[in-house]
Amino acid sequence: MKIFRIIFISVLVLSAPLVYAQNDSTPIYTVMYNQAPEGFNYPLIGFVNQANGNHKGAQIGFINTNTLGFTGAQIGFVNTIGDFQNGLQLGFVNTTDGPVNGLQAGFINTSTDSVNGTQLGFINTQVHASTGLQAGFINTSTGKLNGAQVGFVNINPKEVTGAQIGFVNSTGKLGTLQLGFVNYADSLEKGGFPLGFLSVVRKGGYQAVEVGYNELFPYNVSVKIGIPAFYTSFNGAYNPDFNDEFAVGAGFGSLISLGPVFFINPEAYYLYQIHAENSITRASLNFGVTLGERVQLLAGPSAAWIWYAHDYDVIDPAFSFYRERFDENDELVIGLNAALRIKLSK
Known part of the structure; x- marks a missing residue:
C-alpha cells in the first residue's frame, strides 16, 4: 500500500501545472496536459499538447493539436493542425486542415488542402492540387495531381x-x-x-476484336485493349489437327501510323496448350490498312518459338517458310500471320 501511495503522490506532483492559467493567453505546462498561446514557441512535451494560433517548435505526445498554422514537428499518436503545415507530422493519424509543405508519415494521413511535400502511410488523402508525393497502400488525390x-x-x-x-x-x-x-x-x-x-x-483509347489465321492455328480470336501506342492482347487459338486443340495466352502490341490509312503493327504474345503443357511464343510484324472507321486488315511475317514439355511431342504447322528443331524441347517456325480486326473504340 505504501508503494501505491508514493506512486499516487508522485503523479499528482508531476501533473501539477508549472504555470497555472486563468485564460488562453497564459501557458499551461504539465506532464499530462500542455497548452500554449500564440507566440509561445517552446516544445510541448506531454500526453496531450494543444497550441492555440500559429505555433513554431515541437509537439511530442499522444495527442497533439494546433489550431492554426504549424512550423516544426508533431510527433504522437494523433496529430492535428488547423491550417498550414511546414514541417513534420509523425504519428498513427495525421490531419492538416490546410496545405502540407512538409512530411506526413503515419498510418492515416489527410490534408484538406494541397500537398507540396510528402504523404507516407497506409492511407493517404489530399483534397486539392498536389505537386508532391503520396506513397502508401491507398492514395487519393481529388485535385489536379502534378506530383x-x-x-x-x-x-x-x-x-x-x-x-x-x-x-x-x-x-x-x-x-x-x-x-x-x-x-x-x-x-x-x-x-x-x-x-x-x-x-x-x-x-482516346484502343479497343478491338480480331479473328486471324497463321501457320500453327487456323482459328484465332483475340481482344485488344489499351491505347494505339501500347495495348495488351488476350488470345485464344484452335487447331483441330492437334492432339491438344486449344491454346490460350496474352501479349502486347503497338500501332505505328503511316498516315490516315496504313500502319505497322508489331505484336508479341504467349500461348499455352493446357493439356500438352507446350509453350508457344510468337512475334509478328504486321502491315495493315484501315477500311472505313472500324475495319482493319493486316498481314505479315511471324516467328514462333515452341517449347515442348515432352521431347516426343510434335506440332506440325500447316505450312512454314523455315522450320528447325534445335533439340528435344525447342523448335523455331517462321510463318505468316493474317487477320481481320474490328475496332470498338473511336
Whole structure:
C-alpha cells in the first residue's frame, strides 16, 4: 500500500501545472496536459499538447493539436493542425486542415488542402492540387495531381500530369505515365501513356476484336485493349489437327501510323496448350490498312518459338517458310500471320 501511495503522490506532483492559467493567453505546462498561446514557441512535451494560433517548435505526445498554422514537428499518436503545415507530422493519424509543405508519415494521413511535400502511410488523402508525393497502400488525390502517387491503389478523379505507379491506377485525365497491373483513365491527354496488363481509356483509347489465321492455328480470336501506342492482347487459338486443340495466352502490341490509312503493327504474345503443357511464343510484324472507321486488315511475317514439355511431342504447322528443331524441347517456325480486326473504340 505504501508503494501505491508514493506512486499516487508522485503523479499528482508531476501533473501539477508549472504555470497555472486563468485564460488562453497564459501557458499551461504539465506532464499530462500542455497548452500554449500564440507566440509561445517552446516544445510541448506531454500526453496531450494543444497550441492555440500559429505555433513554431515541437509537439511530442499522444495527442497533439494546433489550431492554426504549424512550423516544426508533431510527433504522437494523433496529430492535428488547423491550417498550414511546414514541417513534420509523425504519428498513427495525421490531419492538416490546410496545405502540407512538409512530411506526413503515419498510418492515416489527410490534408484538406494541397500537398507540396510528402504523404507516407497506409492511407493517404489530399483534397486539392498536389505537386508532391503520396506513397502508401491507398492514395487519393481529388485535385489536379502534378506530383506522384506510388501505392497499391492510386485514385485521382480529376487530372494527373505527374505519375501513378501501383497495382490499380485510376484518373480522369491522363497526361503522363500510369504504370500498374490495371490502369483506367476517362480521357487521354497529350503525353499520356498507360502501361500495364490491362489499361482502359474511355476517350482516346484502343479497343478491338480480331479473328486471324497463321501457320500453327487456323482459328484465332483475340481482344485488344489499351491505347494505339501500347495495348495488351488476350488470345485464344484452335487447331483441330492437334492432339491438344486449344491454346490460350496474352501479349502486347503497338500501332505505328503511316498516315490516315496504313500502319505497322508489331505484336508479341504467349500461348499455352493446357493439356500438352507446350509453350508457344510468337512475334509478328504486321502491315495493315484501315477500311472505313472500324475495319482493319493486316498481314505479315511471324516467328514462333515452341517449347515442348515432352521431347516426343510434335506440332506440325500447316505450312512454314523455315522450320528447325534445335533439340528435344525447342523448335523455331517462321510463318505468316493474317487477320481481320474490328475496332470498338473511336
